[in-house]
Amino acid sequence: AFLTALAYVFCAGVIGFLGLILTETLSAFMLAWAVHLAFRYQKHARIRDVTQALVIMLLLVLVKPGMIYWGMLLLFGMLMMTTSSGELSIRRIVPIVVSAILILVQAWQINSHYDKFTVSFIDKITWYNYLGAEVEAITIGQSYDDVKEQRLAVWESSNWVEISEIGSADMKRQFSAHPVLILK
Numbered sequence: 066a067f068l069t070a071l072a073y074v075f076c077a078g079v080i081g082f083l084g085l086i087l088t089e090t091l092s093a094f095m096l097a098w099a100v101h102l103a104f105r106y107q108k109h110a111r112i113r114d115v116t117q118a119l120v121i122m123l124l125l126v127l128v129k130p131g132m133i134y135w136g137m138l139l140l141f142g143m144l145m146m147t148t149s150s151g152e153l154s155i156r157r158i159v160p161i162v163v164s165a166i167l168i169l170v171q172a173w174q175i176n177s178h179y180d181k182f183t184v185s186f187i188d189k190i191t192w193y194n195y196l197g198a199e200v201e202a203i204t205i206g207q208s209y210d211d212v213k214e215q216r217l218a219v220w221e222s223s224n225w226v227e228i229s230e231i232g233s234a235d236m237k238r239q240f241s242a243h244p245v246l247i248l249k
Contacts, residue, residue: 073097092129095121112152119143123164127171130185181226189232194220197235200246
C-alpha cells in the first residue's frame, strides 16, 4: 500500500492537477482507495473491507455525481452479499446509511432550489454540450465547434431543469440512434 501511495503521489498526471481546484485528484484517490479495499476483501474475505469500500464509493458520489450508478450497484450487491452471509450488523450498516443520507440531502437541496430531485445536473449538461454535440456533428456532417455553439445557445436560453431534460432526451435519442458512434 505504501509503494502504491508513493506511485500515486509522484504520478505526473496527479502532480499536474495539484495546483488546480478540481475534483479529479480527490476522486482518483477515493476510487483507488475503494479498489484497494476491494482487493483486500478479496484476499482476506473480511466484510469490513468491502463495507469501507462501499462507504467510500457512496461518498465519492458527492464529489463526482456520475459515480452514483456504480455506488448504487455496489450498494445493492453489498446488501445481497451481507444479507445472505448473515454478517449484516448495526456497526457495518450505520456508515452506509449515513453516506446514503448525505446523498439524499444533496438531492433534496437541489430539489428545494430547482424542483428536480437529482444529485447533480452536471451529467446531462456535460453530455449535451460535449459528448452529444460530438455525436451530432458526426451524424449531420458539421464541425464540432458549430454544433457545440448551437447547443450552447440553447443552454444560455434555458434554466438548469430544462437543460437537464433536454440533455436526457438527447442522450436517449443518441443512444438509440447511434450507439456505435457513442462507443467510438
